[in-house]
Amino acid sequence: MADIQNNPPLAQEVDEKGNLPLVSVRNLSVHFPVGGGFLFGKKKTVKAVSDISLDIYPGETYGLVGESGCGKSTLANTMLGMITPTEGTVYFKGKDLFGVDKKTFTEMRRGMQMIFQDPYSSLNPRFDVLQIIGEPLKIRGGYTDEEIEARVLELLRLVGLSDKDLHRHPSDFSGGQRQRIGIARAIILNPDFLVCDEPVSALDVSVHAQILNLLMKLQKEIGMTYLFISHNLAVVKTICTHMTVMYLGKMMESGKTESIYKNPMHPYTQALLSAVLDIDVDNKKERTILKGDIPSPIDPPIGCRFCQRCPKAMEKCKYIQPETVEVEPGHFVACHLCSGERV
Numbered sequence: 479m480a481d482i483q484n485n486p487p488l489a490q491e492v493d494e495k496g497n498l499p500l501v502s503v504r505n506l507s508v509h510f511p512v513g514g515g516f517l518f519g520k521k522k523t524v525k526a527v528s529d530i531s532l533d534i535y536p537g538e539t540y541g542l543v544g545e546s547g548c549g550k551s552t553l554a555n556t557m558l559g560m561i562t563p564t565e566g567t568v569y570f571k572g573k574d575l576f577g578v579d580k581k582t583f584t585e586m587r588r589g590m591q592m593i594f595q596d597p598y599s600s601l602n603p604r605f606d607v608l609q610i611i612g613e614p615l616k617i618r619g620g621y622t623d624e625e626i627e628a629r630v631l632e633l634l635r636l637v638g639l640s641d642k643d644l645h646r647h648p649s650d651f652s653g654g655q656r657q658r659i660g661i662a663r664a665i666i667l668n669p670d671f672l673v674c675d676e677p678v679s680a681l682d683v684s685v686h687a688q689i690l691n692l693l694m695k696l697q698k699e700i701g702m703t704y705l706f707i708s709h710n711l712a713v714v715k716t717i718c719t720h721m722t723v724m725y726l727g728k729m730m731e732s733g734k735t736e737s738i739y740k741n742p743m744h745p746y747t748q749a750l751l752s753a754v755l756d757i758d759v760d761n762k763k764e765r766t767i768l769k770g771d772i773p774s775p776i777d778p779p780i781g782c783r784f785c786q787r788c789p790k791a792m793e794k795c796k797y798i799q800p801e802t803v804e805v806e807p808g809h810f811v812a813c814h815l816c817s818g819e820r821v
């Protein structure tokens with residue numbers, strides 16, 4: 479069965495401030511061939527991301543949420559040009575990332591960087607801080623050693639570390655301090671767009687707020703735009719202006735974070751939000767416990783991808799993919815319940 483176009487149409491060319499999107503994803507699909515190995519092995523396809531569209535505007539933090547294995551990181555890596563999409567494309571500052579020549583692609587890539595989830599494995603233990611943070615400038619070329627050192631010292635102060643840390647190694651730092659080093663390395667080329675892939679999930683809870691505050695401070699001071707990938711819906715609510723909820727490679731719901739938290743329409747979003755820790759003991763909300771695991775992206779359901787776990791599934795959900803509907807301005811949902819037809 480051919481995939482239904484399952485993404486929000488271009489709701490608006492410019493945001494409320496008159497800005498064009500910094501990053502636009504259009505009808506993006508990423509499929510990987512697997513198997514087909516020795517002799518009679520049959521080739522299969524992992525449908526990691528299917529037909530996703532979204533717009534990220536300058537200076538905002540855009541949230542991407544969903545369970546592990548839903549395609550968030552594949553989508554983010556494709557947005558950074560690290561994976562070539564099977565269909566669709568990514569526009570950065572209005573240019574098609576996958577349609578430009580190699581030189582322009584390299585220039586565009588410098589404007590888009592990533593903060594990794596695990597600050598323990600993402601820093602080379604043999605390098606000192608100067609080498610780790612200064613490496614992108616060294617690779618780019620055209621800078622003297624003195625210029626690189628001066629820039630690294632400037633960034634160390636910006637991320638809350640000190641000049642004395644310049645020749646220390648990753649093993650001398652705590653997890654939170656290592657993530658500060660990772661952030662300094664990510665911003666040394668002055669990118670406009672930063673993908674934060676679960677940037678605090680590997681850290682102690684006590685340092686979550688410090689790293690999030692640092693990201694917000696950098697956004698304010700140097701006008702950074704973030705894609706923020708997270709499992710933590712409480713954090714997404716606090717820092718993201720817009721968000722997309724993904725399940726098994728597809729967009730389930732997207733729009734302004736405020737609208738989605740106030741009025742979640744998709745049963746999957748409702749289940750995720752019902753699981754957020756409730757501190758209002760007098761008004762306890764009903765929890766929806768999702769049963770089972772995410773199905774394999776090699777063989778996803780032919781109808782709604784969420785149908786095997788959806789507490790509101792109907793017969794037709796097994797066979798017919800829901801179209802995406804705009805339930806209120808800028809708020810999109812892919813569910814038969816929102817298209818008004820029930821069977």
Ligand code: SF4
Pocket residue numbers: 744745746782783784785786788789790791792795800812813814815
């Ligand atoms: Fe549930 Fe059906 Fe809506 Fe999918 S389309 S979320 S299975 S009600």
